[in-house]
Amino acid sequence: MRDIDNICQETRNDSSSQYKLLEECTTKKGLLELDRKTDDQNKFDKLGFPKIDMSGFGQEAPYKATGAADYIRHQIERLLTNDESYDNKIKRSVEGQMTAQERKQYEAEEKALTQHKRDVLDWGLKSTMNPEPYPKAPNAPMHDAIDRRVQEAEAAIGKQVRREMSPGEQRRLDEQFQEYRDAIRKANETRDPLGTGGMYRAKPEPGPAVKDYFKRVGAAAEDYLKRH
Numbered sequence: 001m002r003d004i005d006n007i008c009q010e011t012r013n014d015s016s017s018q019y020k021l022l023e024e025c026t027t028k029k030g031l032l033e034l035d036r037k038t039d040d041q042n043k044f045d046k047l048g049f050p051k052i053d054m055s056g057f058g059q060e061a062p063y064k065a066t067g068a069a070d071y072i073r074h075q076i077e078r079l080l081t082n083d084e085s086y087d088n089k090i091k092r093s094v095e096g097q098m099t100a101q102e103r104k105q106y107e108a109e110e111k112a113l114t115q116h117k118r119d120v121l122d123w124g125l126k127s128t129m130n131p132e133p134y135p136k137a138p139n140a141p142m143h144d145a146i147d148r149r150v151q152e153a154e155a156a157i158g159k160q161v162r163r164e165m166s167p168g169e170q171r172r173l174d175e176q177f178q179e180y181r182d183a184i185r186k187a188n189e190t191r192d193p194l195g196t197g198g199m200y201r202a203k204p205e206p207g208p209a210v211k212d213y214f215k216r217v218g219a220a221a222e223d224y225l226k227r228h
Contacts, residue, residue: 052184054177056217057086057154086221087150093228094149098142105142112138157224161216169209176207 053059060083065071098106119135126132162170183204206214 054180055154055158056214057090057157057221059085059214059218061086061089061218061221086218087154089225090153090221091146091150093225094146094153097149097228098146102142102145106146109138109140109143113140113143153224157217157220161213161220164216165213172209173213176209180204180206180210 063074063083065074095106116135116137123132123135165173187204
């Protein structure tokens, strides 16, 4: 996904604006989940929050080894990197459904975006000595289309999972998402305005209903990947 412009300066050091952004990154229909849009997630990250998956698609998909040698290789690789997330697997699946013409355009855009990343790196190295205009990102409409298709697929999976839950399960899920969001907000409050160190705060954990929802999302995502 492509980089976006920095969020406006007045929000960078305003904790109330941070919480407002978190509020705006939730849905309007009860289920509290971060907006899947790239702009919202990038702005959220740039405010200093850790990446927090509240959709279930950011969790790692279980790896299915093809044999003993593959299992050992995977265990070694796990020491260096995480397994692929459902986000990435669904995106690869959507990319695989492109037409030949779409793929041709996508690959051309990919080359332009890769070059833009190199330009940005070069700009960063030179900017301290001879400031130059920030490299303009190339247009990549096919990448935008793929991102929309991924969002639509994940939204449909999430709705399907909720449809299969009882009203009581949905109510508990929404309550625990609210509690999780509040815990995240509290953990990010400024408690040390003088910058003297502060005390360690454990990362908030979602409740059992949220964890169960994530498990259901994973199972529904696996079913989607089998069908596509």
